[in-house]
Amino acid sequence: AAKLSAMSAGGTEERGGLEGAVLGRLRLIRERWMRGTGERGIAPGGCWGGERLADSAGDAALDGFQIDVQLNIMSFLSPQDLCHLGSTSCYWRAAVQDPLLWRYFLLRDLPFWTSIDWKSLPDVEVFNKAFSEDSDNVLHDYMAVYKKSCPWSRRSLKSSRPRYGAVTSVLLSLGIRAEPRFAMFGPGLEELDDSLVQNMMTCPEILLVAGLPQRQIHGIGSGVSFQCNNNQKFNILTLYSTTSVERKRARTQQAVAVNKMFYQDNSVVGNQQAVHYSVIAEVKKVCEVVDGFIYVANAEAHKKHERQEELGRILAMIDPALGPPNRPLLVLSCVSHAGVKRIPCVYMAHQLQLNLLCQPWMVQDTVAATLDGLLNGIEWLLEEASCKNAQ
Numbered sequence: 001a002a003k004l005s006a007m008s009a010g011g012t013e014e015r016g017g018l019e020g021a022v023l024g025r026l027r028l029i030r031e032r033w034m035r036g037t038g039e040r041g042i043a044p045g046g047c048w049g050g051e052r053l054a055d056s057a058g059d060a061a062l063d064g065f066q067i068d069v070q071l072n073i074m075s076f077l078s079p080q081d082l083c084h085l086g087s088t089s090c091y092w093r094a095a096v097q098d099p100l101l102w103r104y105f106l107l108r109d110l111p112f113w114t115s116i117d118w119k120s121l122p123d124v125e126v127f128n129k130a131f132s133e134d135s136d137n138v139l140h141d142y143m144a145v146y147k148k149s150c151p152w153s154r155r156s157l158k159s160s161r162p163r164y165g166a167v168t169s170v171l172l173s174l175g176i177r178a179e180p181r182f183a184m185f186g187p188g189l190e191e192l193d194d195s196l197v198q199n200m201m202t203c204p205e206i207l208l209v210a211g212l213p214q215r216q217i218h219g220i221g222s223g224v225s226f227q228c229n230n231n232q233k234f235n236i237l238t239l240y241s242t243t244s245v246e247r248k249r250a251r252t253q254q255a256v257a258v259n260k261m262f263y264q265d266n267s268v269v270g271n272q273q274a275v276h277y278s279v280i281a282e283v284k285k286v287c288e289v290v291d292g293f294i295y296v297a298n299a300e301a302h303k304k305h306e307r308q309e310e311l312g313r314i315l316a317m318i319d320p321a322l323g324p325p326n327r328p329l330l331v332l333s334c335v336s337h338a339g340v341k342r343i344p345c346v347y348m349a350h351q352l353q354l355n356l357l358c359q360p361w362m363v364q365d366t367v368a369a370t371l372d373g374l375l376n377g378i379e380w381l382l383e384e385a386s387c388k389n390a391q
Contacts, residue, residue: 019071022104026067026095033091074101075108079147102142106149111344113151114373117362117380120149121349149346179225180291180385185239185261185317187310188296188334190247191303194368196296196334197238200226206371207378211235228375232382236294237286262313275309277316287322291385292329294377299333299348299365301341307351314352318359328384329354329361330377337369360384 065073074082074096086096095101107127122145147153189196200207201224210233211225223237240247241259250257261283265276279287295314298305318329333348343351345363354361364377 018100018104018107022098022100023067023071025098025100026071029094029098030067030091033094070095071101075105079105079150079152097143099140099142102146103140106142106146109146109150110346113149113345114365115151115154115362115376115380116149116346116349117154118354118357118360120154121355122149122346124350179233179235180382181223181235181237181289182292182294182330182381182385183237183239183286183290183317184294184296185241185313186294186296186298186332187241187305188298188332188368189238189240190257191298192300192334192368193336196332196366196368196371196374199368199371200236200374203371206375228378228382234378234382237290239283239286259313262316275312277312279316279319279322283317284322287317287319290323290327291388292327292381293317294381295329295331296366297331297333297348297352297363299342299345300335301343305351307353311353311356314357318357324388326359326388328381328388329357329359330381331361331363332366332374332377333363334366334368336367338367338372 074085077085082096086093103126106122110122126140126142126145184197201209208227209224210227223235225233225235227233239261241261242250242257246257260280262277262279265278293314295317297310314329318327331348331352331354333343333345335342342365345365349355349363354363362377362380364373364380366373366377
């Protein structure tokens, strides 16, 4: 997490240095191509390993541009467009397959991605690797990492997967409970200037309230039924760390309220004291019946966060001893307003060490004031819950 914070703070400087390295690599590729040395299977006369590609007049014109202009042109292309460009000539095929080029795109673009999941999270070492560690013989496959992680590729993969709406219809026809329940908790529910829950309750054009709370859990939380545009209903049990009176007092006094959802179990591991969290009995009952979890993280960059403590509380909630294993976890990486500087979702996933979890998870950027991103996260959660129930 510390490495990621440093990388986030100095991202512009690092990307600038990487851009220089990319330009150097492209110049080298161009020089090799012009000399026709046969490097990397490029033979004199324009063959790639014996395969000849037809160079059009447009390609030849692009080849004549300066290297920095070529990089600028490539920076406007999508991953799909880059692959198409690579099929137009042997020179561009060599250029667009260069690993450093994709590392440049990866570090440039990932702060702007709005979601990441358990299948697509790039390894932290991809970011921390120094330029000097990269060589012609030992290079990380940044192209594969980018294509696996970027939202465009994940949307394409999702569109090719079977939908589970038919499963929900069958369950409804059989009279089986088709309204999944999710437990929602986390500091983003209480620390932000705008209330995510209040806006969820009062924005029917985005999310329709289908049923009001029928019971309270000792003032800590309650359940509300919502309905999506596709008429799919689901129930959210919102769990707060304290009562509403204590939360208001803490905000007025700018103090940190004591979290009543958890208690600590201290133990000694080696020479160090380890802190383990467990949930109170009332919350335990909730964890036993829900189909998944929604963790609302505070993603505002100007605030201090205790991510290690947050991870401990997430692990306490999703403890497989409290219910079925592999229940999905949606992390809403939330800010109050669109203008607030946020921690990118990829960094959030690493700060919370979500790669340690065994069940499916996704981090979705969300804005409390407008509910931007919320429906994308809910759609993923409902699909994962339906998929699990269908197994």
